[in-house]
Amino acid sequence: MWYAAAWEWEVAEADNKLARTICEVPLVFYKSESKGYVALDNRCCHRSAPLSLGRVEGDCLRCMYHGLLFNPAGEVIEIPGQDHIGANMKVRSYPVCSKGGMLWIWMGDADRADESDIHDFPPLSQPDQWRGFDRGDYLHYDANWLLIVDNLSDFSHVAFVHANTLGGSEAYAYDTQAEDLEKLDNGFKVVRWHRNSAPPPFHRKVIPAAEHEVDLDRCNTMAMYLPGVFLMETLFEPVGDNADQGRRREYRNCQFMTPETRNTTHFFWDYLHGSDLDNPDIAVSLKDSLMEGFMEDKIFIEEQQKLLEKSPDFAPKSFTADRAFSHFRNRWKIRLQEEDETQPLQIKDNPRRIL
Amino acid sequence: MWYAAAWEWEVAEADNKLARTICEVPLVFYKSESKGYVALDNRCCHRSAPLSLGRVEGDCLRCMYHGLLFNPAGEVIEIPGQDHIGANMKVRSYPVCSKGGMLWIWMGDADRADESDIHDFPPLSQPDQWRGFDRGDYLHYDANWLLIVDNLSDFSHVAFVHANTLGGSEAYAYDTQAEDLEKLDNGFKVVRWHRNSAPPPFHRKVIPAAEHEVDLDRCNTMAMYLPGVFLMETLFEPVGDNADQGRRREYRNCQFMTPETRNTTHFFWDYLHGSDLDNPDIAVSLKDSLMEGFMEDKIFIEEQQKLLEKSPDFAPKSFTADRAFSHFRNRWKIRLQEEDETQPLQIKDNPRRIL
């Protein structure tokens, strides 16, 4: 599978030698002169020195411990002070693809990497239609990525965790239901309408004061794909006012969750608006509001992680609202079994029942 | 067994939702409207979210992740957005009893909980006879609780660890012996006299200057009960001066040691004086003096813990003064064996020989 690995700006800011662990594999990312982005095992095959302390030279990366030079395929092409280079002097190189400013990495057998399998998110590349943050944002979670997937898979939590930020009221949990759950081989899609409600705080902050008292119908159309790609379309429109399309507003949201280790996660996200594109304050306000909500989630999710580590035998009890992520976890397990023979680098088993 | 769990003020200060781990079980304590104090497993049966991030509603506690409502028995009585509630939707509830401001919890089979088994300490509820701190105090130890029990079971350490604080001189170790060791099924009692000695520093600080040079007979009567309840009566009286009962002074001391985990301990204590009750400075001075002594102990005990973790095969060598805690550890092992079949939640085995 393709995993979201890094925003392009992260590589640039790391002096073009970004050290990042994905699926418990330490990697280094650099941008080569003519071959695009490269990902290698971040340890020299000689003495395990980190290549991320190295130096980019054209298309190659030099280990700065004893000076070995690696090409983008991970092969050593120079050993200072020695002419012969053994055929085993190499590190693994991984397929990397950049889309919309996000680097995706294929952790499995390189022969099976197909860039069309990446769940692209077009709004990131459509600045004339969608305006997001100055640059995509990054958070680090001390939690297994599936706990974040769980969180996003059942929006009834919005009512309680985010009552005063993203949700707006606890009624959201009682009055709304996930609808039209579409089970996919590689994830699911689901829709959630909330009718006749006041604008939730994050939305209210970016619309004209004149609209603050107008009740809205709110619709979230969500897709969640393996391994942890969340794409959401959000719509607000005045209740029953089909004529008033000027007050119809839409957002686009992507959240990419990539396991760093079993217990930690890289989290990438952006939140884009489709109206009033020239007003830079809107993206700032949305980012602040969403971040406030994410921090509310993060407390819960990281505490869940701690409790699950203390209680490895915990067996969760499910109810109706859990259908979406139950399906997702099922598909994950099946995919792992399928890949078992060919993809030795994947995280294969989960030591805890829920994780 | 009943374990000291928390001072009532701790629950109040935690916004009435105190998260505390006891015997390696994460718990939440709250005060219900009409059913007194409640202790539940601190993880929602749904997705393991911590209930201590929840909200008390009357007698119940609501998980603020997806909104499940738990009654004091630990049963889910409401799932937002769903009518049916499965019979397995519950968490474990533990018997709790409050005495003298201290909450006691029964970690075993609820049917066998008998509040009369709690080792009550009456001075905590007799403000007309005994004056303690404004509120009972709490310390956290990075050490197995039995190492603290050991410490309190042999007062010869007072001579060396506390020569300048609680002891007064090293002579205490050479000249005094534990007397009248009474071995109990659930602990022991012991008496230690120190005759013809100058007032130790902590006592000297709270008596009139005119008495500073008067030699005293000092007697500590100590009881230690399973799992870690230490109760002590202390008497100071002028040597041989039976007529001078006005200078006879007594103290009462409780120290409750409760395992948080194998390697960490909750420590609760108070130190009460029986004279000059209206002088608030005495309790302040005693608390400062005792705390100074406890910190001297804590350094030793936490270093012991570290050394024992590094040296799991360490076999302690015993001598005469160890009879008290040898008996106590013996009773502890026997009690664990007895409870083995019925009390799966207890810490059953000790991975290290001494711990």
Place this chain on the structure above:
Amino acid sequence: MWYAAAWEWEVAEADNKLARTICEVPLVFYKSESKGYVALDNRCCHRSAPLSLGRVEGDCLRCMYHGLLFNPAGEVIEIPGQDHIGANMKVRSYPVCSKGGMLWIWMGDADRADESDIHDFPPLSQPDQWRGFDRGDYLHYDANWLLIVDNLSDFSHVAFVHANTLGGSEAYAYDTQAEDLEKLDNGFKVVRWHRNSAPPPFHRKVIPAAEHEVDLDRCNTMAMYLPGVFLMETLFEPVGDNADQGRRREYRNCQFMTPETRNTTHFFWDYLHGSDLDNPDIAVSLKDSLMEGFMEDKIFIEEQQKLLEKSPDFAPKSFTADRAFSHFRNRWKIRLQEEDETQPLQIKDNPRRIL
């Protein structure tokens, strides 16, 4: 084997009771009144209290928990409040020898300790010929000591890691080779010439400005002995100018690496110069320069350690320059096998292939 344990000044600064773990054994070092330096297991045989919290009394050390008094042989000779002392009341005592301000400890069978086996470094005791730091220096590494041995065993790293400090240019790696590798039963010796090169920065800082542009021949003669004793003689002389011996300059360097645990190391060192002995600025400048270089190494070595802990199956690929430390690691393994039956305290196996 003898391990470098501590500088004498470290014991003095620790109030003559230095706690230090060597080969995963917690020890206490103290200077007795008449029997020289003593090393004992740093845990009382009674309850595992640390003797380093004790009190030196003449030749003895008193545990300040319950007052047991230990003689330099580790035997308890006094138990306060008890007349009889059991024959098993003792801790292990280790042979210690002081040379040139450094304490050496023998971790094996005391009967086999022979002080002539210590790799003495005479310059430390020849202040009329060699001038070092005010006192020998100490660093702590979060890495297995063999990674530091590796580092010192192949000076080609000097070109890359220390290009701007100790090395001077990357040419050092391409143009120079280790010569005359002499394989010893207990280590190796090797020579490395660098001819016709500008003075490297650390040297340039301490020679007269008039010599800055004079090209030099540089020779490092290195010896590395088990378990981790590095001794180096460094010579700089003007190229081909045999007459100009006034500009010939020499240094002496010792680096002692002692395993604290499998993953951490005590590192002791000094760097001495043989000219201009009365100028105190030279030692200060050399220490600053070398320390700058050591910090460059430390980043690599501690990152290697982290990567190796993450990748326990990493199998290093070797090339020609690795002959020296390959031989050293081999000798280390053979020595461990030989000692296996008699030296139970040694670190016997390495859980990771490279460590």
